[in-house]
């Protein structure tokens with residue numbers, strides 16, 4: 001069964017730049033790879049839990065295959081006319097849920113380094129969370145490397161609670177059921 005579609009939406013980042021968020025899939029492979037090339041070594045490590053100098057084909061295909069249990073949203077920059085400025089995908093958020101636990105899903109997010117701290121990561125996860133909730137997911141179970149302070153802060157700021165420590169990662173639960181407020185639009189922060 002195919003995943004129901006997410007309607008593309010446009011948003012402003014805190015520096016005023018505009019982005020469009022849309023559902024992405026296998027037809028977006030080149031645009032996605034163009035964005036992957038702009039992730040620093042550290043961001044790749046934090047996202048994939050491995051240095052990932054080159055993206056293996058099978059992982060790329062797996063990350064971009066969507067169905068009822070796998071969803072991926074991608075962001076593209078818009079120009080001053082609110083048209084897609086560049087096909088490159090500058091941020092991605094996706095989730096996966098196991099067939100035996102359909103109310104929980106594991107999210108992952110990455111934003112190209114040059115656009116960090118402009119609100120895009122939060123925006124992607126918020127949109128993903130809203131979509132997930134509409135499709136029966138009531139909680140995200142998120143994994144973070146202990147040294148990834150940025151995403152840990154982001155998770156805790158979204159109401160995430162540390163539920164366990166695994167060998168190499170920390171596992172947080174984020175309640176989407178009571179968290180709809182948290183996933184509602186927040187006004188952009190002032191640029192700093």
Ligand SMILES: CC(C)(COP(=O)(O)OP(=O)(O)OC[C@H]1O[C@@H](n2cnc3c(N)ncnc32)[C@H](O)[C@@H]1OP(=O)(O)O)[C@@H](O)C(=O)NCCC(=O)NCCS
Nearest residue numbers: 043046108109110111116117118119120121122150153154
């Ligand atoms: C984590 C990541 C997605 C955040 O994206 P972003 O667009 O920079 O995030 P935002 O600007 O929306 O900030 C969201 C929150 O993240 C946290 N955060 C982001 N950058 C931070 C930093 N440099 N220091 C501390 N907290 C930070 C904050 O809580 C922030 O909320 P606030 O600004 O209201 O305090 C980005 O750093 C990234 O792509 N990292 C590499 C991949 C990764 O770590 N993925 C997570 C594991 S799957």
